[in-house]
Amino acid sequence: MKELSIFIDESGDFGEYSFHSPYYIITMVFHDQAVDITKSIEHLDNELSYLGLSNLCIHTGPIIRKEEIYKNMDVVERRRIFNKMMAFIRSIDLHYKCFYIEKKHIEDSVEATGKLSKQISQFIREHYNDFLTFDDVKIYYDNGQIQVSRLLSSVFNALLQNPIFRKVMPSDYKLFQVADFICTMELIRLKIENNTFSNSEMTFFGNMRDLKQNYLKALKKKEW
Numbered sequence: 001m002k003e004l005s006i007f008i009d010e011s012g013d014f015g016e017y018s019f020h021s022p023y024y025i026i027t028m029v030f031h032d033q034a035v036d037i038t039k040s041i042e043h044l045d046n047e048l049s050y051l052g053l054s055n056l057c058i059h060t061g062p063i064i065r066k067e068e069i070y071k072n073m074d075v076v077e078r079r080r081i082f083n084k085m086m087a088f089i090r091s092i093d094l095h096y097k098c099f100y101i102e103k104k105h106i107e108d109s110v111e112a113t114g115k116l117s118k119q120i121s122q123f124i125r126e127h128y129n130d131f132l133t134f135d136d137v138k139i140y141y142d143n144g145q146i147q148v149s150r151l152l153s154s155v156f157n158a159l160l161q162n163p164i165f166r167k168v169m170p171s172d173y174k175l176f177q178v179a180d181f182i183c184t185m186e187l188i189r190l191k192i193e194n195n196t197f198s199n200s201e202m203t204f205f206g207n208m209r210d211l212k213q214n215y216l217k218a219l220k221k222k223e224w
Contacts, residue, residue: 003033004134007168008141009179010148011061011187014109023190025100026116026148027183029175030224032134037092041174044088051080057171058085060184064204075204082204085181086215094175095224097123098186113151120151124159127224131160138164140176182219189216 012024031037048056062068063078070078099119106112124131131137137160143149156163170176188211191197205211 001135002133003136003138004131005031005033005175006137006139007031007173007175007179008139008148008152009176009183010145011183012103014112014145014147022104022194022196023100023102023187024112024116025098025183025186025190026120027096027098027179027186029179029182030095030097031175032093035093037094040088040091043091044084044174047084047087048081051077051084053081055171056081058177058181059170060085060177060181064184064201066200079204085177086218088174089178089181089222090218094178094222096179096182096219096222097224098182099123100186100190109147113147117151117155120155121159124155128159136164138166140166140168140173142170142176143167185215185219 007029008026010024010026012021014024045054048054058081059068060082063070063082066073066075066078070081099116101112101115103112106115137156139152139156141149141152153165156165168176170180188197188201191201192208192212202208205215
């Protein structure tokens, strides 16, 4: 049995446009379960353990913004965690795709859902033969936003035979944490393109050249 796992995370909300929340992003991370990544996961866990962070659920946005459990860590400590996750992503065989809308061009949540559904549907149709090579397609989402849950159910059930949906706890799946990482980096990329990159983000990454070369360009190679 060939199985494709799709881990999904989002960035933003379906509320009105604001300067602090200009985009809504949905990120999908695709993993062929025939490819064993157990050793890479164990390596990441060991690396985090060496930092005194056993069982850490990596949440990328708060790492960059110095929030939540990272609020008392300096930038060197936070970069260290960030780079461990980036190294993990580089080491494994996966692909991803990001879908997004710019909220200032959207009237309401109905239009937002429709535009995202159209993007995702088009992507699935373009890669339909690839999806057909798998016996099972399992979609992992934490049901964080009801609009996304409904969107995913509608699109995948309409286009694929018997997709399987799983509600996840982010701490249980490294690939869900990868989806969160990529979602955050897609937001960073969009902010750079639109000249809204913040000083605090620049402080974290150090300089624009390293950010683009070491992170954004490296991630782009994984895009489906």
